[in-house]
Amino acid sequence: MSDPSRPVPFLDLKAQQARIAADLRRRLDTVLEHCQFILGPEVRELEEALAAFCGAAHCVSVSSGTDALQIAMMAEGIGRGDAVFLPAFTYTATAEVPLLLGATPVFVDVDPRTFQIDPAHLQTRIEQTRAAGTLRPRAIIGVDLFGQPADWPALTDIAGRNGLFLLDDLAQSFGASLHGKMLGTQADATATSFFPSKPLGAYGDGGALFTESAERADLYRSLRTHGEGKTRYEVLRTGMNGRLDSIQAAVLLSKLTVFKDELAARERIAQAYDRRLGNAVVIPQRVPGSTSAWAIYAILVPDEGARDRLQASLRADGVPTAIYYPRPLHRQPAYAAQHDGASLPVAEDLATRILALPIHPDLTDHDVERICAAVLAAA
């Protein structure tokens, strides 16, 4: 029973832990017994399970979603003078990685209803970059935002026509599918994150890369361990310390046993929100032919003032909310100097009107009803 005086949890990792407690203990005890803490047997088992889960030929686990993006770009030799196209409306890590490697992020606007990267604007930005002549178009990072897939058929077509490396930032949407296929095989490489609040989260940092290419998978394994060759003390290239540890792999293996049920629970909650709130606020539009991992359920209200009022009223009713993202990346101090000044009106508008409601598998029917009633009373 939920207590009406207690706030609804935005995320409830304790309740989830209780559901997997026995299996989790057993797996953690095994790690404590064998003491192979880095790249131990759980890591190999997890890589096989994840590859099978999304139908990818190869999975290489790494230390975080950000490191997964970085290793994928290092493997292509992306660096100075290269333009990397990515949506302006995403988490900072997507743009941080090309900058760290000396490349330049080129920001692309998003679709006003699905919030995913806008393929028509992507093509325009590639042409603009080519015409400007200072940067070489090299790669596209398509982000699957909030749990839903980007328009992969369109992105694949654009990458192919322009000869660009296509990377899928699946950090928020592991477990989503498009046209009956789990995400993980849509691009040349796919990077995901196991940060604790992602749909499949560890108890610390973690991530993974998926690819259909055996050569890329070998490169990723080398890069995650300091560029090592066939033996540990042969150094073939500049790499990094980007490995996943066995305790995180054990946690993820345990969470994988309930992941499908959790995705179904998130979908049921999203449908309840759609049904109850659809006439009061703008609900998220489903990407056609997809299922969502529902990392985030984001509604739109008319303007920033309405959002402030709704957020305050929900807080008073014990309903927490969050804003993803209050600023598009090209407006962030860290990236403004990199931006060429192109106008990105949809990303700017969404930043003022978007609001995320709680969505996680341990929300009770009572919690969902309480959230809906609070939104309907205030909206």
Ligand SMILES: *Cc1c(COP(=O)(O)O)cnc(C)c1O
């Ligand atoms: C969380 C996230 C990342 C980074 O993942 P970490 O595991 O936190 O490094 C990258 N891209 C997007 C879109 C994310 O949401």
